[in-house]
Every structure is written in structure tokens, then in C-alpha cells.
Amino acid sequence: MxxxxxxxxxxxxxxxxxxxxxxxxxxxxxxxxxxxxxxxxxxxxxxxxxxxxxxxxxxxxxxxxxxxxxxxxxxxxxxxxxxRRTPRVSPAIASVLERIASPAYCLGRYWDALAWNKEAEALFPDWLGSQGQERNLLRFMFCIPAARDFVVDWPQRARRLVAEFSADAGDLAGEGQYEELVADLGRQSAEFRAYWQRREVSFRDPAVKTFRHPVLGLAVYEQTTFASLVERDLKLVVLCARPGP
Structure with a gap:
């Protein structure tokens, strides 16, 4: 007891x-x-x-x-x-990241990238690379101009991303960092503000993502998101290259 x-x-x-x-x-x-x-x-x-x-x-x-x-x-x-304390990437999860041969990264409560493997850094140079200015996925998508060229079909993917975050953050209302993130994104991006006002929600189901990579060209991946039972606010996202035709 x-x-x-x-x-x-x-x-x-x-x-x-x-x-x-x-x-x-x-x-x-x-x-x-x-x-x-x-x-x-x-x-x-x-x-x-x-x-x-x-x-x-x-x-x-x-x-x-x-x-x-x-x-x-x-x-x-x-x-x-x-x-709850801020989610952390345990040594066990870090080890899993290193062993995954496909691009993989961990997102925290507010969708900040907390850890990633070298494959993810190579795939997302403007986000997870050394020249990346924003580690937050939403800020990268809406505030970094390079993301609009990198993500194929950006308007649809961006709208879907906002719906996924809205569903994921349903019980964050009132938290200072969350409110600040949403308000700042709304100030910096008219698209984010419009998508957010739609109040659409969507789960992060397995999906096909296509990127316009500077080295790989058109790169198509199947994305799967895993939730941690220990760190409830932590997500592991893995992108497996889709076989060509």
C-alpha cells in the first residue's frame, strides 16, 4: 500500500x-x-x-x-x-536511436527534438543538422523558409501537422510554454494561424512523407510514431525509406 x-x-x-x-x-x-x-x-x-x-x-x-x-x-x-517533469531521453532510448538504421528522432511535449540519430541529421540538415536554427518541429515547418521547399506538398503537410499537434496537446491549455509557443507561431506565420483556427485534430497515424533533399533528390519515407510507456510525453518517430518502383 x-x-x-x-x-x-x-x-x-x-x-x-x-x-x-x-x-x-x-x-x-x-x-x-x-x-x-x-x-x-x-x-x-x-x-x-x-x-x-x-x-x-x-x-x-x-x-x-x-x-x-x-x-x-x-x-x-x-x-x-x-x-510531470520534462521528459528525458534515457540511455536506453538513446541506445535504441543509435541502433536504428533509418532516420529516427525523439519529440518532447512541445514537439522539440530532444534526440536523433545521424541518419535523421543527414535527412533533415536544416532542422537537425549543425546549421539548423530551430529544433522545434512546428517552428521549423512554419518559420524556416527552407522547409517549404524541402517538404513536398507543404500546405497539406503543414495543415496536417497542426491538426496532429492540436490532438496531441489537448490537455496543455493554460501551460505557459504551450501558450507562448502557439501565440508566437501565430504571430510569425499566417498559415499556422489559419490552420490553428480551424480546430482540426488528427492522430499521428503511419503516413508517407516525401522530401526534396539536396543530395538524395526526391526521398520517400513511411513514418511511424511510437509512444513511451515510461516517458509519457516522449515520442519516437522512425522513417523507413520506401522501396522504389
């Missing part, structure tokens, strides 16, 4: 406890709720638990990200992203 893992806050000289963890009375006090209400929560009898109460409970119990996610889903609430 999570309560048994929590360390009690005892004064010096207090007698050693027979059972580990916090008592219900202590946990309720730390969370600022009644013992009865906490007992109902623990027993699954509470009719509706607020996000604020769950946040205090999760903080006192020092739960893991996976446990926090479970708490919110069990209560029928949207995951509380504000308490």
Missing part, C-alpha cells in the same frame, strides 16, 4: 512504530482533509475527488509518475501534466 511507504514525521524520542508508514490520521492531516474523507478515498468509496486533493495526496505519498498517472485515471481526471 502507498501509505505504508510514506515516511512518518515523528519527533525525537518518540517510540518506535510497530507498523511502517503513515497512519490514516497523519496522512489526512498532511493532505488537509478529514480522516473520514481520506478513508473513503482509500477504500474507493469517495463519490468525486478533486484534482487538488489528488495532487496533495500524490505529493505526500511521493508517488512515481506511473502511480500519479494511475491515480488521475482512476479518478476519471485528465493527467496532471503540471506535476
Amino acid at each position: 502507498l501509505r505504508e511507504r510514506a515516511a512518518p514525521r515523528e519527533s525525537a524520542g518518540a517510540r518506535r512504530r510497530r507498523t511502517p508508514g503513515l497512519r490514516r490520521e497523519e496522512l489526512a492531516t498532511l493532505c488537509g482533509i478529514s480522516v473520514t474523507w481520506y478513508t473513503w478515498i482509500e477504500q474507493g468509496r469517495a463519490p468525486q475527488v478533486s484534482a487538488d486533493t489528488l495532487a496533495r495526496l500524490a505529493d505526500v505519498l511521493a508517488v512515481t509518475d506511473a502511480e500519479r498517472r494511475y491515480l488521475w485515471e482512476a479518478a476519471g481526471l485528465a493527467p496532471q501534466r503540471a506535476h
